[in-house]
Amino acid sequence: MKEFDYIIIGGGCAGLSLAYELETHDKLKNKSLAIIEPRDEYKRDKTWSFWKVFPHNFEDCVKKSWNNFTINSPNETKYIECKRTPYQTIDSELFYNKILSKLKLNKNITFFKNINEVNKSNSIIFNSVAKYEDQKNKLWQHFYGVEIETDKEFFDDEIFNLMDFACDQRNKVHFFYTLPFTKNKALVETTWISELDNESLKDYDQQIDNYLSNHLNIRNCKINYKEEGAIPLFRQKSIKKLNEINIGSAGGMTRLSTGYTFLNIQEQSKYIRENIDNINKVKLFQINKKYDFLDNIFLKVLKKNSSQMGNIFYKMFDSSPSSIINFLSNKSSLFEDLEIISKMPKTIFIKQLF
Ligand SMILES: Cc1cc2nc3c(=O)[nH]c(=O)nc-3n(C[C@H](O)[C@H](O)[C@H](O)COP(=O)(O)OP(=O)(O)OC[C@H]3O[C@@H](n4cnc5c(N)ncnc54)[C@H](O)[C@@H]3O)c2cc1C
Numbered sequence: 001m002k003e004f005d006y007i008i009i010g011g012g013c014a015g016l017s018l019a020y021e022l023e024t025h026d027k028l029k030n031k032s033l034a035i036i037e038p039r040d041e042y043k044r045d046k047t048w049s050f051w052k053v054f055p056h057n058f059e060d061c062v063k064k065s066w067n068n069f070t071i072n073s074p075n076e077t078k079y080i081e082c083k084r085t086p087y088q089t090i091d092s093e094l095f096y097n098k099i100l101s102k103l104k105l106n107k108n109i110t111f112f113k114n115i116n117e118v119n120k121s122n123s124i125i126f127n128s129v130a131k132y133e134d135q136k137n138k139l140w141q142h143f144y145g146v147e148i149e150t151d152k153e154f155f156d157d158e159i160f161n162l163m164d165f166a167c168d169q170r171n172k173v174h175f176f177y178t179l180p181f182t183k184n185k186a187l188v189e190t191t192w193i194s195e196l197d198n199e200s201l202k203d204y205d206q207q208i209d210n211y212l213s214n215h216l217n218i219r220n221c222k223i224n225y226k227e228e229g230a231i232p233l234f235r236q237k238s239i240k241k242l243n244e245i246n247i248g249s250a251g252g253m254t255r256l257s258t259g260y261t262f263l264n265i266q267e268q269s270k271y272i273r274e275n276i277d278n279i280n281k282v283k284l285f286q287i288n289k290k291y292d293f294l295d296n297i298f299l300k301v302l303k304k305n306s307s308q309m310g311n312i313f314y315k316m317f318d319s320s321p322s323s324i325i326n327f328l329s330n331k332s333s334l335f336e337d338l339e340i341i342s343k344m345p346k347t348i349f350i351k352q353l354f
Pocket residue numbers: 009010011012013014015036037038039045046047048049050115128129227228229230231247248249250259260261262263265
C-alpha cells in the first residue's frame with residue numbers, strides 16, 4: 001500500500017478547503033496527499049451562508065450577496081443593514097468544481113474511497129469525519145430547505161430573512177429562513193433546534209407547504225432543489241492522537257449557538273497551511289473559548305425556555321448590527337459581547353450559571 005505525507009479523511013467542505021489552501025500555496029509541490037472520500041459524485045448538496053467578516057478563497061462561488069436582512073418575531077419585523085459585512089451564499093457545486101479542477105492538475109494528490117486503501121502509519125492525518133458517541137439529550141440544528149421558482153416575480157431579492165418565528169413551535173425552537181436569489185427564486189428552509197428525538201418534527205414538506213401557502217401566499221411554484229441537514233450543537237469528545245488532527249465540524253469549527261461553520265473552516269485551513277511544516281508542534285486552531293462558554297449558557301436557556309426563544313433571538317438583534325454580526329461570526333470585542341449580553345433577559349440567563 002502506498003504511503004503519503006498527508007492524508008485528508010473526508011473530501012467535504014473542510015477536507016477540500018484544506019487541500020485547496022495547501023495546493024494554492026505550493027505546499028504540495030514536493031509532498032504527497034491522499035484524500036479519502038466515499039461519495040461517487042460531487043453535486044450541489046449544501047448552501048453555505050455567512051457574513052463576510054474577512055476575505056476568503058471562494059468569492060467566485062458566491063451565488064448571491066445581500067446588504068440587508070430581516071428578523072421576525074410572531075408580531076414584529078426588524079430591518080438590519082449589513083453592507084460592511086455582506087451576507088454571502090456559496091453554492092456547494094461551484095465550490096466542489098472549483099477545487100476539484102485545481103487539485104486534479106497535481107499528480108501528487110490522489111483520491112481514494114476508503115482509508116484501508118492507504119498506509120497511514122507514517123502520514124499526518126487531517127480527519128473531518130466525526131464520531132459522536134454520546135448523543136443523548138444533545139441539541140441539533142436540523143433543517144430542510146427547498147429552492148422554489150415562482151412563475152411571477154414575487155421576492156425582494158435585495159433583502160433576506162434570517163429568522164421568522166411566526167410559525168408553529170411544538171415546544172421546541174422553530175423558525176423559517178428565506179434566501180431570495182432572484183425575484184422569482186428563493187431557498188426557503190424550515191429549521192428546528194431540538195434533541196432530534198421526535199420524528200414528528202420531520203414533516204418538513206408539510207411545514208414548507210404551509211409556510212409557502214399560508215404565510216408567504218405562494219400557491220404556484222416549482223421546486224428546483226432540496227437540501228436537508230443536521231448540525232450538532234455540541235462537540236465531539238476530543239481524543240488526542242499522534243499525527244492526527246480533526247478538522248471541520250469534527251474539529252470543533254461549528255459555532256454551537258448558530259451552526260455557522262463555513263468561515264471557521266476557512267480560518268482553520270489557513271492556520272494549518274501556515275503551520276504545516278510544524279503542525280505537530282503548534283497548538284490546535286480553535287474557536288475562541290469565550291464563544292463555547294457563552295453558547296453553552298445560551299443553549300441551556302434555550303432547552304428550558306423554548307417558547308421564549310423567538311423573543312430572545314429578536315431582542316438580541318436590538319444590538320448594533322456590527323456587534324451582533326461580529327458576535328455571531330466570532331469576531332466580537334468584549335465591549336460588543338457585553339452589549340449583546342445586556343439585551344438578554346437577566347433572570348433566566350443567570351439561573352443557568354448555577
Ligand atoms: C445542508 C447543510 C447546510 C449548511 N449550511 C451552512 C451555512 O449556511 N453556513 C455555515 O457556516 N455552515 C453550514 N453548514 C454547516 C457546515 O458548514 C457544513 O456541515 C460543512 O459541510 C462542514 O464541513 P465538514 O468538512 O466538517 O463536513 P462535510 O462537508 O460533511 O464533509 C465530510 C466528508 O466526509 C465524507 N465521509 C463520510 N464518511 C466518511 C468515511 N468513513 N471516510 C471518509 N470520508 C467520509 C463525507 O462524504 C463528506 O464529504 C451546513 C450543513 C449542512 C449539512
